[in-house]
Amino acid sequence: MLRVAGRTASAGAALATTLAGVNAIGEVSYREDPQGLGEAARLLRLSSTAPPRLSASQQADLAANGYVVVARFLTAAHLRAARAEVAAMRKAGAFAPAVGGEVVRTDSVHWLGIRAAQPALVAALAELRALPATMRSFGGFEAARVEGAEAARPLLGVPREGQLACYEPAASREGQCSGARYRPHRDGFASLHPRALLLPGIYMREVTAVLYLSPNEDEWAGASGGGEVVATGGAAAGRPGSLVLYLDAAAEDERGATASRVAEVRPVAGTLVLFDSRRMLHEVLPHGECSAERVALTVWFGGAHRGASLRDVLRAMLPARCLGVL
Numbered sequence: 001m002l003r004v005a006g007r008t009a010s011a012g013a014a015l016a017t018t019l020a021g022v023n024a025i026g027e028v029s030y031r032e033d034p035q036g037l038g039e040a041a042r043l044l045r046l047s048s049t050a051p052p053r054l055s056a057s058q059q060a061d062l063a064a065n066g067y068v069v070v071a072r073f074l075t076a077a078h079l080r081a082a083r084a085e086v087a088a089m090r091k092a093g094a095f096a097p098a099v100g101g102e103v104v105r106t107d108s109v110h111w112l113g114i115r116a117a118q119p120a121l122v123a124a125l126a127e128l129r130a131l132p133a134t135m136r137s138f139g140g141f142e143a144a145r146v147e148g149a150e151a152a153r154p155l156l157g158v159p160r161e162g163q164l165a166c167y168e169p170a171a172s173r174e175g176q177c178s179g180a181r182y183r184p185h186r187d188g189f190a191s192l193h194p195r196a197l198l199l200p201g202i203y204m205r206e207v208t209a210v211l212y213l214s215p216n217e218d219e220w221a222g223a224s225g226g227g228e229v230v231a232t233g234g235a236a237a238g239r240p241g242s243l244v245l246y247l248d249a250a251a252e253d254e255r256g257a258t259a260s261r262v263a264e265v266r267p268v269a270g271t272l273v274l275f276d277s278r279r280m281l282h283e284v285l286p287h288g289e290c291s292a293e294r295v296a297l298t299v300w301f302g303g304a305h306r307g308a309s310l311r312d313v314l315r316a317m318l319p320a321r322c323l324g325v326l
């Protein structure tokens with residue numbers, strides 16, 4: 001892919017400024033394996049659209065609302081290939097119950113690395129990992145940090161792994177009356193949360209990117225054709241299997257009661273949702289009657305992922321006004 005090649009070449013200088021083996025800065029996301037992408041590179045070519053992948057207005061939406069929904073992030077051919085790979089992995093028993101406990105979440109997951117054996121999924125992961133490089137400013141939640149010289153590069157860390165998650169329909173969960181779900185939660189914590197010191201990789205998440213790879217688009221989209229519904233009032237619209245974003249929920253609200261509105265996103269294959277990991281309270285409603293599986297590939301961008309330098313961790317934890325000292 002031209003974009004990959006171009007980015008890899010121009011990444012050389014940036015690479016020297018980061019720790020070896022660290023992939024903390026989006027700009028250099030592809031440098032690990034410029035040649036070896038092989039089949040994944042072919043698929044990337046297949047799925048690419050002209051950069052930037054997020055338009056200015058989508059970036060503005062993300063900054064203003066704390067989330068943005070992008071339809072058709074991958075091509076149909078790429079999606080088909082990725083879904084076939086997920087199906088094969090499921091058959092081979094590659095998914096395990098998610099950590100967090102039945103009370104919180106009942107999906108099963110597989111951590112997909114940048115060198116995984118599934119080219120279409122690796123290519124999808126690469127597309128997601130390229131996002132920070134196309135987002136120079138995160139407006140609301142990054143603008144404060146992107147000042148002066150820092151404006152030249154994105155400050156979001158890019159992890160080497162994405163989480164593939166499958167939510168089973170009720171029918172296939174023996175003895176369960178509802179399908180898999182993920183109760184209301186936030187993916188990250190605000191800066192200086194004490195638990196960030198113990199688990200910086202999780203607690204420093206700043207932006208969540210969820211790309212749906214669910215099979216059976218029609219079933220998920222329904223008659224309305226899927227997409228995103230924003231409802232006023234705190235009550236979730238509540239279609240089974242939807243991702244519900246509780247907009248403007250108070251920081252201490254863990255259930256969504258204080259949300260001014262809710263946005264409901266259908267997990268239609270190819271749909272990408274980006275949101276503010278720290279502020280956006282969200283949940284996956286129980287899967288329900290559908291027979292279709294609900295599959296998502298999620299990547300968290302942020303200041304301190306596995307392999308990030310101490311400097312990155314500190315940078316993520318300090319208030320913007322202190323950044324000058326790092």
Ligand SMILES: O=C(O)CCC(=O)C(=O)O
Pocket residue numbers: 165182187210242243267282283284296298
């Ligand atoms: O699959 C989704 O829609 C979101 C999943 C989620 O919230 C998570 O994995 O943290």
Ligand SMILES: [Fe+2]
Pocket residue numbers: 185186187282
């Ligand atoms: Fe989440």
